[in-house]
Amino acid sequence: MAESGVSEGSESLRLYEAQFFGFTPETCTLRVGDAFRDSLNHILxxxxxxxxxxxxxxxxxxxxxxxxxxxxxxxxxxxxxxRFEIMFQRMKGMLMDRVLSIPRNVLLPDDQLHQKYPEGKEELMKLQDSIAKLLQAYQAEVCAKQVLLAELEEQKETQKQLDEVLQWIEELRLSWRREGMGNFQDGIRHMMDTVGQLQDVLGKINKRNKGLDEV
Structure with missing residues (x-):
């Protein structure tokens, strides 16, 4: 059955019919013959x-x-x-040819897709290779996305610290405006305290920046 996709070696087994019926025609006819023989023995x-x-x-x-x-x-x-064996061979041939057989020009529904898209083994390998490459590209994009999200979180933290620096600078400016030059010692002391805080913040920012550069 070349049209049915069955090789000559499997012709005698009628594998295409077995795919459709769920059993081989040879097995079916043998069981029918055994049933007749058993009935004959019981009757005798x-x-x-x-x-x-x-x-x-x-x-x-x-x-x-x-x-x-x-x-x-x-x-x-x-x-x-x-006498039964002679009749059974005739009956078996009739069952195999007229009942338990699929015409050569008939294609089962499961195989119609193969007829419509007859890609060979080479085409299948190309398709599998393309799928593997797409999967690798997708995994690379997922990894890159995770790295970008981590960098975004680092940038948010850095921005938060910069906002704190700006707030301290604004507080320092307002403090100098309130104190004026008349209270110089208090202004210097307050400024030194603020500078110390700024140095701590700048140190943290530098560490964050080094971490981003390493990423």
Missing amino acids: VAVESVFVKRLCPGQDPPAQLRLAARESTQKLRQFLQE
Whole structure:
């Protein structure tokens, strides 16, 4: 079944039919044959029992009669099985060709997509390689985004410290304006305290900037 995507090696197994039915046609026909054989054996045993009872009504049949009946049953079974095998081969061929087969020009729904887009192995490998590259690019973008977010947090912290410096400078300016030159010693002392605070803040800012440069 070239059209069905089944190789010649699997033709005898009818794998395409097995994909559709859920079982191989060969297995199905074998089970049908076994069912007929089992039924035949049960029928012959029942017929043998009836004949033996009819020949000896109301009493136990002698061993010689049972043996003769069993031999006759075996001969009948062999005769019927030979005829059955001939008929079964015909029935099997009919089932395999007309019932349990998919025409060569029929494509199952699961395989219609392959017919519409018949990409080969090379195309599939290219597609997989492209997907892998896109995944790597996406992961790189995620890492870069995380780095940028970390830098943004650092910048926010630095901006907060700069705002504090500006606030202290404004307080210093207002203090000098309030004190004036008449209270010089107090102004100097207040300025020295403020300068000390500014130095601490500037030291923290420098450490932050070094951390950003290393990133």
